[in-house]
Amino acid sequence: MKTPSLLLALTLLGTAGHALADRLDDIKKAGVLRVAAFDSNPPFGFLDAQTHQISGLDVEVAQAIAKKLQVKLELVATNPANRIPLLVAGKADLVAANFTVTDERKKQVDFSLPYFASGQQFIARKGSLSKPEQLAGLRVGVDKGTTQEIYLREKYSKTTVVAYDDTPLAFTALRNGNVQAISQDGSKLAALLANAPDKAKYELAPFTLTREYQAIGLPKGEARLTKTVNDTLVELEKSGQARKIYDRWFGPKTKAPLPRDFKIGDAA
Amino acid sequence: MMLTLLHDNLDYLLWGNLTRGQPGGLLLTLGISLAAGMLATLGGLVGGVALCMGGPRLCRVLDTLVQILRAIPVLMLIFWCYFLLPILFGIDIPGVLTVIAALAVINAAYLSQSVKAGIDAIGDGQWRAAQALGMTRWQALRYIILPPALRAMLPSFVNQWITLLKDSSLAYVVGVAEFTFVATQINNREQVYPLQIFGLLAIGYLLLCSTLEWLGRRAGRMPA
Numbered sequence: 001m002k003t004p005s006l007l008l009a010l011t012l013l014g015t016a017g018h019a020l021a022d023r024l025d026d027i028k029k030a031g032v033l034r035v036a037a038f039d040s041n042p043p044f045g046f047l048d049a050q051t052h053q054i055s056g057l058d059v060e061v062a063q064a065i066a067k068k069l070q071v072k073l074e075l076v077a078t079n080p081a082n083r084i085p086l087l088v089a090g091k092a093d094l095v096a097a098n099f100t101v102t103d104e105r106k107k108q109v110d111f112s113l114p115y116f117a118s119g120q121q122f123i124a125r126k127g128s129l130s131k132p133e134q135l136a137g138l139r140v141g142v143d144k145g146t147t148q149e150i151y152l153r154e155k156y157s158k159t160t161v162v163a164y165d166d167t168p169l170a171f172t173a174l175r176n177g178n179v180q181a182i183s184q185d186g187s188k189l190a191a192l193l194a195n196a197p198d199k200a201k202y203e204l205a206p207f208t209l210t211r212e213y214q215a216i217g218l219p220k221g222e223a224r225l226t227k228t229v230n231d232t233l234v235e236l237e238k239s240g241q242a243r244k245i246y247d248r249w250f251g252p253k254t255k256a257p258l259p260r261d262f263k264i265g266d267a268a
Numbered sequence: 269m270m271l272t273l274l275h276d277n278l279d280y281l282l283w284g285n286l287t288r289g290q291p292g293g294l295l296l297t298l299g300i301s302l303a304a305g306m307l308a309t310l311g312g313l314v315g316g317v318a319l320c321m322g323g324p325r326l327c328r329v330l331d332t333l334v335q336i337l338r339a340i341p342v343l344m345l346i347f348w349c350y351f352l353l354p355i356l357f358g359i360d361i362p363g364v365l366t367v368i369a370a371l372a373v374i375n376a377a378y379l380s381q382s383v384k385a386g387i388d389a390i391g392d393g394q395w396r397a398a399q400a401l402g403m404t405r406w407q408a409l410r411y412i413i414l415p416p417a418l419r420a421m422l423p424s425f426v427n428q429w430i431t432l433l434k435d436s437s438l439a440y441v442v443g444v445a446e447f448t449f450v451a452t453q454i455n456n457r458e459q460v461y462p463l464q465i466f467g468l469l470a471i472g473y474l475l476l477c478s479t480l481e482w483l484g485r486r487a488g489r490m491p492a
Binding site for chain 1: 276280284285288350351352354355361442443445453454455456457459460462490
């Protein structure tokens with residue numbers, strides 16, 4: 001499936017326009033908030049081993065928004081490439097799936113205030129990758145339709161980029177030698193590595209390429225819904241709830257501790 | 269380790285979150301295939317008979333329709349129905365129904381050709397003999413032509429049903445939690461057991477398909 005061309009088609013169709021009532025009213029009337037979340041990207045969104053339900057940091061943020069709206073939360077499992085189509089087609093009201101804010105994406109969807117920040121990093125076999133210059137000539141696995149894929153293709157033309165459905169699949173390719181490194185948000189890679197039974201063989205390469213912000217994705221032009229989401233996020237930070245959620249997944253007692261260097265409201 | 273893996277995930281692989289009212293896994297694959305299979309069979313029979321009995325105009329319309337449907341990849345049709353129908357026409361169909369509809373329509377198109385071929389294969393003499401006995405064309409079809417024709421078609425029907433069952437795995441593209449989708453979810457969480465998990469997946473499909481084949485063979489041996 002060629003994601004860019006599909007996205008283009010979706011955008012073109014989307015601009016054809018269709019009159020919808022205000023989404024916020026629709027959500028309240030239905031009593032259900034449909035949020036697209038990852039099912040394979042711990043700790044943002046993943047299938048819990050015990051409950052077989054999707055849970056994670058993104059899911060807790062989504063729960064807070066549903067609570068604020070006083071409606072039930074319904075999660076729609078998604079992969080990176082389906083996030084924009086789900087919003088544009090109205091199959092989900094929000095995307096809470098480690099969704100990086102980019103100008104390109106802003107043409108098709110709206111974003112809330114960022115609630116997470118990270119940078120593009122790499123996992124490779126121990127000692128095999130220590131500086132960006134070494135990327136030339138390597139085969140690097142990425143997730144289809146992510147900012148990391150786009151960035152590598154644009155800035156590292158000598159690197160062969162291989163796109164996979166999601167990060168765990170890319171990691172499998174790394175294990176099998178199909179690629180020599182994989183690239184994603186550092187936070188996601190740290191968590192993935194921490195959960196890997198064979199983590200002793202791999203490491204997070206000690207450099208970061210970019211600074212990226214993750215936010216809730218919304219359908220275009222839903223000002224009231226966007227405001228409600230933003231208000232909820234600001235309240236989460238104020239009440240200390242945002243830190244609690246962060247610490248539950250990245251705090252000092254977790255498998256992949258990562259100091260919190262970003263607060264909601266730091267970037268717009 | 270294989271045992272813990274099985275113990276932790278087998279229920280999810282087999283029926284998803286059924287206890288929470290969200291069937292998935294092998295059970296959902298079965299449900300989708302059964303529903304789509306029955307619709308496709310019905311559509312194929314009606315379409316094939318219409319191709320044989322209908323007037324030239326009806327036949328031309330049906331032929332065009334079949335040609336278009338056969339030229340579209342199932343994956344694309346599913347994607348279209350799920351993401352593009354809401355945008356174009358504001359019709360919102362849930363994922364499972366989208367997959368059932370897409371599989372039913374495409375397989376009905378294929379089956380209608382098998383039905384037509386099966387009917388065509390019965391000699392002209394049979395038609396004439398039936399008419400000589402005073403039967404109408406429809407009576408001849410019902411009592412003389414269809415019984416042996418259906419039996420001759422059975423192998424291609426079984427073929428098509430098996431294809432349909434395997435194609436139901438394409439439901440992953442719209443996030444429907446069928447067998448392949450949940451196996452991928454589990455594999456992504458467990459990370460290091462792809463061989464075991466996808467081996468189990470292969471065994472699951474193998475069992476389903478060979479059961480279908482066995483049933484087909486038994487039905488073929490039954491007296492009409």
